[in-house]
Amino acid sequence: MRTGKLKTNNSCLAWLFLGPSLLGFAFFYLLPFVAGFYYSLVDSPSSGNFVGIHNYTALLKNPSFLLALSNTAKFIVICVPLNMALSLGAALLLNRKIRGRNLFRTIFITPLIIPIASVVLVWQAFFDLNGVLNSLIHALGYQPVDWLKTDWSRVVILVVYLWKNIGYCMILFLAGLQNIPVEYYEAARIDGAGRFQEFFRITLVYLTPTTFFVFVISIINSFKVFRETYLIAGEYPQNSIYMLQHYMNNMFLALDYQKLTSAAFIMAAFIVAVVFLLFRAERKISKLIN
């Protein structure tokens, strides 16, 4: 972005404007962040004996943590590419002059704003063993599936995640698409490029920065799917959708702060690593494009 050279050098003033935010941010986020790391290295918050990485090694042997970790990983591996592909598809469909374009756009972002708690009932009635989805399956002559109480519950959470997140990413892709100069396409057409070539050589290439951002957002939001899972399936859902956040929530209720903070920091390290790597890769690729 434009960062002018003529910025005020008066840094005292800057700290004055920053002050309120920084104070609160330090007290409610940075301090807890550092404190959390400290708690993950001691035997209990009250006695505070330093135990090194003991909490982490203990955690890595804990079966429920490993279950939650592998579920979360599996979920991310499936949901993130799907979310990206579908929201890009929706953006491409909406990036034309078609009737009702704005209406479709509005409809696709509606799930983003609907509180999940208010549609839990609908999702439950939809996916229940005696639910609407199974009545359709039954009517077609197939075996109904117990969506919420078998491994199929992964599909439930996936559907709800996509329902909620496609709209946001679609808007990001739409903005990215609209930033690609029309001349690039015109030039390609003169060179005799087909539709597929246009898509892979121009659209996808120039969408790279957007795609990276959508990737990060999709991962971050995949952690938030806990809200949905919790409301639809409760504190102890079917084994295949027991996520890291369930584990942390339950450790909290069990007052096992060591396990919670170590799990939290494994998660935090993962997020920082992903974001860091992606931004480096993104910078390299945008240099290549230019």
Place this chain on the structure above:
Amino acid sequence: MKSINKHKGHIKHSVRDRRLIAKAVHVGTLVLPAAFFLFPLILTFTNSFMSEQEIAVNYNAVTDKSLSSYNADVEALNSFARFEFIPDLVTLKQYYTVLIIKSPFLFMFWHSVFLTVPIVIGQTLVATLAAYAFAKFRFRGRNFLFFLYIVVMLMPFQVTLVPNYLIAGKLGLLNNNLSIIFPGIFGAFGVFLLKQYMEQIPDSYLEAAKVDGAGALQIFLKIIVPLSKSGIAALAVLVFIDNWNMVEQPLIFLQDAAKQPLSLYLSRIAAGEKGLAFAASALYMTPVLLSFLYAENYLLEGIRLSGIKG
């Protein structure tokens, strides 16, 4: 001559036809997902006007497990829930029950308001000030500090949960709205979003004001804030929606059920009281839906801004 013209017309016609078909397919591929995206919302609103009996008939297969063959062989399944979009008889009984007979709903509605409104106002204020500093001043540690804001913004709530809980306990804020409002006000998202926005304001405007003798505060009030209005509105909408939906924070910090907001109340009544569940859900959605309809463009702007790199 005539026949040639006719021929031309025919070609034009078939091309037009093909375009029309392509367009119809195009719109068709959008309609089905659109219906899927919207049905929970529509269903909730239409069913909120149904009588308790009608709801019972439609959903008994799900809510009343004793009636169904739950543990029996799957083959034996014979009753299923039904989604009915049009009530047999339109009644306001559910709304009457929710608003007048079952008072917890109204209490919890206000709990949600008391939690959300201070966060929206507070975060918008604090973030506008801080974003100005990040976007238009140069000071030591600026980039590092902004990086910290972003990292923390991306962290799941659970990462700082234990220390936050212990701090709230020490300050005597547990079971108190303030334990949620304070972290909400100082959330990093607002600073991030508004910095993106303010960086788009040309520095030349500020320079011109400075030449005219305006100080930093005057520049902030007379230039930055007026020019960032739509960014600030976008932030307010996004923060409102996010906090109106909050689930995790009250679950931990407000364990006293009488103090919890609507999100948790709804998840509890969902299974049991069919007679009011849909009306309660519809009422819960209404404030965000209205703010969405009113400020959709700001919301879109906010989403786009979050995707611009700083």
